[in-house]
Amino acid sequence: MKKIIFMGTPPFAATILKGLIQQVEYEVIAVVTQPDRPVGRKKILTASPVKKTALEANIPIYQPDHLAGSKDYEMLLQMQADLIITAAYGQKIPQNLLLAPSHGAINVHASLLPKYRGGAPIHYAIWRGEKETGITIMKMVEEMDAGDILTQSTIPISDKDDVGLLFEKLAVVGKELLLNFLPKYFDGEYQASPQEESQVSYSPTIKKQEEQLDWQQSAQALDRHIRAFRPFPTTYTLLDGQRVKIWQAQPLVKLDADIERPLAMEKPGQIIATDNHHFYVRCGEDSYLAVSEYQPAGKKRLMVEDYLKGTPAEHLIGKHFGTEKE
CATH class of the missing domain: 3.40.50.170 (Formyl transferase, N-terminal domain)
Structure with missing residues (x-):
């Protein structure tokens, strides 16, 4: 033995x-x-x-x-x-x-x-x-x-x-x-x-500053970032100066034609539309992230369809996700 x-x-x-x-x-x-x-x-x-x-x-x-x-x-x-x-x-x-x-x-x-x-x-x-x-x-x-x-x-x-x-x-x-x-x-x-x-390439220990999402990146890159850090150490972004987390999202090259987009101008990091199950965030390279699971500041993670029951869509449209370096 x-x-x-x-x-x-x-x-x-x-x-x-x-x-x-x-x-x-x-x-x-x-x-x-x-x-x-x-x-x-x-x-x-x-x-x-x-x-x-x-x-x-x-x-x-x-x-x-x-x-x-x-x-x-x-x-x-x-x-x-x-x-x-x-x-x-x-x-x-x-x-x-x-x-x-x-x-x-x-x-x-x-x-x-x-x-x-x-x-x-x-x-x-x-x-x-x-x-x-x-x-x-x-x-x-x-x-x-x-x-x-x-x-x-x-x-x-x-x-x-x-x-x-x-x-x-x-x-x-x-x-x-x-x-x-x-x-x-x-x-x-x-x-x-x-x-x-x-x-040879390297994968050093993840640094705290690398947990932030950069909305200038494409939706595909942001999706990889979220999945690469889920469930640990997790990624975050800022909304109204507070840290929030996006747990689940789907990258999109374009939005369906029937999704209403009320903003005249759209910037990376902006919530531009919602439906019954998602809110949509404009990303870099003219792409979009359809967010389906979200964690507001100080609260538990929840599906966006549940989040929208307590937060009317009109209170979200135009809100801007940012980073601590801004």
Whole structure:
């Protein structure tokens, strides 16, 4: 039985861990995950999905604030593991630990490397309009996501996918790819391929200012932005100086002829029309966003048809969404 140290944090990693636990030929001897974090408005201290999975399986758990130099790090070095497997762990792993297991360390990464190295590959794949993404299993080296590619699996990105849905899809793909690959890896029946450096791109952690919608962009670009940040970290825009959120919308090149458009002039970011289920926002490049799910400032998200029951259309037409830089 091969002894494995698993390192990961979010639901993506928990799905992969559950798959490993179910295999009789592997023993997960330790799980390393991020410390419990305050979550929600009440800031309730919450365990990561990986920790919850490990607790259910009675696997020893390690949660150092900083892995390098910690007591946990020293203990992990002495475990005589056969392999370290990481999946969205969230910390840099010291080289000595990567080399400690007899079969080194491998990573399950949610992109088709060398595209989108970094911590937000699924967000960027949608945001940048990629038609496909996938899972890469690679050898781990000290430089982030730069190790040799061991195997990959590809899936399409639909125009309905958001980051939450794509995370779920890729977690299943990653679990299946890993479990199919591990026997070959332990037997040495694989070929490692160096990453092509000229093809490298990055997906750094999302910054707060990147959550704002830019209405000068096309409706298609805005739709990708919304889906790439849904359900986390979410996008926002300003209305009457307050932050509001658009959760669901459809990009349009033109409006139906029967939709009334009372404004003589239309500017990007302006609400120009409504119907029973949407309000329509003028965007850049002469395009339109049909918004169907909306969250007013300080309130819960709701369907636009419900929002319009309490907010007459004439109070919306001509209103202008903006950004904090304006």
